[in-house]
Amino acid sequence: MDAIILAGGLGTRLRSVVNDVPKCMAPVCGKPFLHYVLLHLQQQGIKRVVLSLGHLHETVEKWMEQEKYSLDFVFSVEKTPLGTGGGIKLALSHVNSKNVLILNGDTFFNVNLAAFEAAHISSNAALSMALKPMEDFDRYGNVITDTNGFVTDFQEKRHCRNGYINGGCYIMQTDNDWLSYLPEKFSFETDVLEPRASKKEIYGFIDNGYFIDIGIPSDYEKANKEFQSCFTMSDLKLEQFDTLFLDRDGVINRHRPNDYVKTWEEFEFLPGVLDTLALLNKQFKHIVIVTNQRGIGKGVMSEPDLLEIHHNMRQEIQKHGGRIDKIYYCTAADDTDFFRKPNIGMALQAQKDFPDIDFSKSIMIGDSESDVQFAKNAGMKAIKVESSDFFHNFAKNFTL
Numbered sequence: 001m002d003a004i005i006l007a008g009g010l011g012t013r014l015r016s017v018v019n020d021v022p023k024c025m026a027p028v029c030g031k032p033f034l035h036y037v038l039l040h041l042q043q044q045g046i047k048r049v050v051l052s053l054g055h056l057h058e059t060v061e062k063w064m065e066q067e068k069y070s071l072d073f074v075f076s077v078e079k080t081p082l083g084t085g086g087g088i089k090l091a092l093s094h095v096n097s098k099n100v101l102i103l104n105g106d107t108f109f110n111v112n113l114a115a116f117e118a119a120h121i122s123s124n125a126a127l128s129m130a131l132k133p134m135e136d137f138d139r140y141g142n143v144i145t146d147t148n149g150f151v152t153d154f155q156e157k158r159h160c161r162n163g164y165i166n167g168g169c170y171i172m173q174t175d176n177d178w179l180s181y182l183p184e185k186f187s188f189e190t191d192v193l194e195p196r197a198s199k200k201e202i203y204g205f206i207d208n209g210y211f212i213d214i215g216i217p218s219d220y221e222k223a224n225k226e227f228q229s230c231f232t233m234s235d236l237k238l239e240q241f242d243t244l245f246l247d248r249d250g251v252i253n254r255h256r257p258n259d260y261v262k263t264w265e266e267f268e269f270l271p272g273v274l275d276t277l278a279l280l281n282k283q284f285k286h287i288v289i290v291t292n293q294r295g296i297g298k299g300v301m302s303e304p305d306l307l308e309i310h311h312n313m314r315q316e317i318q319k320h321g322g323r324i325d326k327i328y329y330c331t332a333a334d335d336t337d338f339f340r341k342p343n344i345g346m347a348l349q350a351q352k353d354f355p356d357i358d359f360s361k362s363i364m365i366g367d368s369e370s371d372v373q374f375a376k377n378a379g380m381k382a383i384k385v386e387s388s389d390f391f392h393n394f395a396k397n398f399t400l
């Protein structure tokens, strides 16, 4: 199935944060938003993408040339603004597949595309729309469906306690004639979706995947916060790695400001860690913790206290479907100690215990520069956790 991305929209409402680029090029965690949309398509098996572009199309074209995506691209450029519908109609002339996925380039919706396509085909509808369940919302109109799953109405925007929103993600049969009667310029929403829904011709596919629309500054900020965790891991192509090194404080449990975690009572798992470890359990052959515990070297806490914490921590992790194969800790207070990160003593200890550990196939997740340096020194890939919500966002929004 080919995909059309509507990437011509200008970020009028985003002007306070980004200027002079199409909305889909607004930077999120250092890359254009569009990058994440493409990554998602790539991961879900899409091979060919038609980018529907308009004003400032050069910005997008330049980025695409510079980044080497393993997707085939076609640019469909509007000479004059054709509206959302006209843009789709023009882009359709470049599509080769029987069904086409149509997406908004300023929305990210983690829809299971294989399931969406299967549902679309079995519904026999000319057009299917992915619907995102939402609670307490007023920014979007509620979409009403009948008992067979067909869309019947789009309600006006107003506060809604429980409903479905149009996720801006569609699958359309390319041989249907819905668009051929329409002029060159039209609105997909007003001229296609509304009249067709009133005839119950659009199938609604419900998917509760992660959804974000960067059209307004607050959600744009939210994307910047949440995307780091969602994508740093998937960007790395986890399947290339078989060993995971984890830092402890600030990654698995919450830091105690100006203090050490001295007892199990003081140990607090960070949100999402237990769920994420359960996901990572399947992915990695070895999962070990490497942690500096200078509190012992300084005499602030004892080694038996540390061992008790680790015993309880591992039990909790196991209870939730995760595992830690071994925990390495360095109690030295001296920064030059060979076993204290960023020195690689603990990495070598792990390799001695598990001789098949290959550092080039290992990832280190840590929250400090010393963790990143440790990974570098040992020849591993590093992921730096920037917020205590890292795993929470990862577990909530992402499935491996």
Ligand SMILES: [Mg+2]
Pocket (backbone or CB within 6 Å): 247, 248, 249, 250, 251, 366, 367, 368
């Ligand atoms: Mg740490």
